[in-house]
Amino acid sequence: FLLLSGRLLGKYSTRRLMLIPGATFTLRWFLTAVATQWWQLLAIYALHGLGVIVIYVCLARYVSDSLPKELSATGQGVVNAYVISASRVVGALAGGVLSTWIGMRATFGVMGWTALAAGIGLAGYIFLRGRGNAHRAGAARK
Numbered sequence: 141f142l143l144l145s146g147r148l149l150g151k152y153s154t155r156r157l158m159l160i161p162g163a164t165f166t167l168r169w170f171l172t173a174v175a176t177q178w179w180q181l182l183a184i185y186a187l188h189g190l191g192v193i194v195i196y197v198c199l200a201r202y203v204s205d206s207l208p209k210e211l212s213a214t215g216q217g218v219v220n221a222y223v224i225s226a227s228r229v230v231g232a233l234a235g236g237v238l239s240t241w242i243g244m245r246a247t248f249g250v251m252g253w254t255a256l257a258a259g260i261g262l263a264g265y266i267f268l269r270g271r272g273n274a275h276r277a278g279a280a281r282k
Contacts, residue, residue, distance in 0.1 A: 145197045154198040154205075155266050162259025164191035169252035173245050199223070 148157060168187040175181055203215040239247040 142193060142197065149197070149201055154202045155262070155269075157194060157198050159259060159263055159266070160194045161191035162255060162262055164188075164194075165255040166252055166259055169248050169255055173248035173252060196224075 164187045168184055168191065171180070171184050171187075175184060199219050200216060203219055204212050207215040235247060235251070238250060242250070
């Protein structure tokens with residue numbers, strides 16, 4: 141993805157590219173819930189790498205595009221320190237508590253449904269926002 145990220149970001153918005161991690165993590169969590177052999181996890185963890193790298197690249201691009209040049213490095217640091225680090229801590233704690241309550245396999249299933257809901261929510265947001273922009277552009281032409 142890193143080799144193609146420049147072209148992909150030029151062709152698609154960061155919002156649209158964020159649908160890739162939604163689909164990848166959904167598939168990853170559901171596959172992890174049903175995996176029975178160690179070698180299956182090797183393929184599953186390849187999905188993890190794809191999802192994470194797309195998130196990092198999209199967040200970096202979004203911060204660079206949203207902030208003035210002189211604040212871009214600070215913005216990257218804030219995203220890394222708070223968004224990425226805090227999500228790992230909260231995810232690990234919530235996953236640990238959930239796995240204690242309902243078991244490991246069920247926790248992976250719950251995470252799969254959570255990732256699916258988040259992906260559908262993001263896709264709905266992108267669709268509605270695109271539809272609103274198309275409507276405004278059409279009204280501006282009249």
